[in-house]
Amino acid sequence: MSQLFSLGRTCSRTGARAGTLTTPHGSVATPAFMPVGSQGTVKALTPDDLRTVGAGMILANAYHLHLRPGVEVIGRLGGLHNFMSWDGPILTDSGGFQVFSLGHLRRVSDKGAVFRSHIDGSEQFLTPELAIEIQEKLGADIIMAFDECPPYGDDLRIIRESMDRSHLWARRCRSSHSRDGQALFGIIHGGTSVELRRQSTAFVTELDFPGYAIGGLSLGEPKELMYSIVEETASLMPEEKPRYLMGVGSPEDLVECVACGVDLFDSALPTRLARNGAVFSRDRRLNIRNARFAVEEGPIDPDCDCSTCRDFSAAYLHHLFRCEELLAYRLATIHNLRFVMRLMEQVRQSILDDSFARFKDAFLKRYQPTDADVRAEQKQKWLEARRDRQPLD
């Protein structure tokens, strides 16, 4: 296949890079954010909506699609692109993260992971080889190595063992992958230890994948710690290959991590927040259910060019959320995704203009991240709600 990644301009003052990912289903200007469509649908949106918000590549999930509807079904329907009617680039996650989010529902050994399906309780066994086979059948443009993903807070010994296992699996994924026109990315682990991240970067890049991801972050660790690990790790990653930070998607994290030299991101955060009525604005995240929006004639965000802000008042969105009307989730999702896509467009343009450092400072000065405690509490609630019942997105 043709060159997957070409690096365009790099920032003179930060690690930020503007490049182009070229896949069999089209090109993606980087830095890029991928909306998450775990089950073969970005929740509440059609492919047309995705194009309208400016999505380039989207992420789907091998774990979810393997369990339902199953890769045989998707294969018979012409592969994942055909199945979901999305003819743009797709990246599939291997399912490692989902399996490990199932808590006590799984057992792991070097062979692979045994777990119970969150849908019907059936026992499932996932190995690196099977994760690759599944992803080959789904037919995404980029696929991910099967990895183990320990939670933040495990001790160094556990993180190291887990990293070693992910390395073993990365090698087996590399060996078993054979589908042409599909790029397999390796995943760097090592938790929040700089030393382990160094070791992992050395090991995984030695395997010579066409692209590399940083896994095992954005799992509840302090933001500053995450930024420093991303910066350290990215600086050790090969310059000519794409760098993908998994699971990151808050506006402030995107801007910070672009500055560290990351090219690609995914996160269910913007879409999940949207369904909860939390919408982004230039200044901060807003709760549209708040009574102050009840008679707000203007849009959610006067600076936004999305169809929700163009066509509907904040008051109408407030009403839809209070009534739990289905349209609420779609309109808010369109807004939040467009917000993130526009942010990435601005980020990229500023890198091309070599004004990214200024853009970053101005953005972070203006945008007020949601209070860390509020976020931690939200995350906790979400984890509890999901525990032992649902894998993470």
Place this chain on the structure above:
Amino acid sequence: MSQLFSLGRTCSRTGARAGTLTTPHGSVATPAFMPVGSQGTVKALTPDDLRTVGAGMILANAYHLHLRPGVEVIGRLGGLHNFMSWDGPILTDSGGFQVFSLGHLRRVSDKGAVFRSHIDGSEQFLTPELAIEIQEKLGADIIMAFDECPPYGDDLRIIRESMDRSHLWARRCRSSHSRDGQALFGIIHGGTSVELRRQSTAFVTELDFPGYAIGGLSLGEPKELMYSIVEETASLMPEEKPRYLMGVGSPEDLVECVACGVDLFDSALPTRLARNGAVFSRDRRLNIRNARFAVEEGPIDPDCDCSTCRDFSAAYLHHLFRCEELLAYRLATIHNLRFVMRLMEQVRQSILDDSFARFKDAFLKRYQPTDADVRAEQKQKWLEARRDRQPLD
């Protein structure tokens, strides 16, 4: 205001009529079906979607909008059209049907109806005058008299008392309505008694409204009985005014009742069925959750021109429903509404060509209505689920 209704062609073999309703927000070719958007949103769809499926006029509900967000809010936001960003014609139902669907949550006297809000349990009092005031503030193109709607099966004495009260209220609605550019329709009652329907038609038409509705049907009575009452009633209604049959929306009922001379219909059935995974096809209603759709590459209905059938396989829709993905409800709603809109377009064209009788016979021969027992059971389940908790749509 200009002439509300002009009658074009009438069928030479049935009572079917093709006409045009002209409202301040545009014209509607009749016979027409109105999608239901009780809370100021046709569930899961944007106004753009509604235009795409071919919707002309839509129905919203004064009961729902009065309770939430309240007419003061909608008034401050420029009226209902502005609020929901729909610039086509709107008809609002008065709320009578909803109040009476609340069962023991309401008390009624000639003054009006006392009921408890299904949202917060607050005591509410709705009178004919208030129902008109609410609807004037909402600003729909067509509004409805406040009426009492007894269930099917009540004895003749109760139906007569209720009818007399609806007559009294119709007169009071007529007197209190003053908003220009807004047409108030009277509603004919009398249950399934031909004699009462005759009396009611005489009384209500004597009040000289710009249009008339047939209320109190499609409440569980046998279909043949409903058709005969509609036929009888319609034949007594003035020819030059629009005739609206409330709450009817199954494909077979639409075709049958057009033949009786009805011009306008509304029903939550096509949209509610869609959200349950029941989708229309040329031959019958299908349950998309059925296993036989799991690998069906073709669309739900090969004859359909909707965006769902154009872009997605039945297998994908099956998957979305099995996963309870939000997109499922929207795609199925688009399909069912487009099915009904296209049916009405075909019906109208056949009236204009004077081939309606043939169209009707061919349609009814081919289309297999859902078995009466299945429907009765579904309706019962739905009524039970809603009883004392939610008003009907």
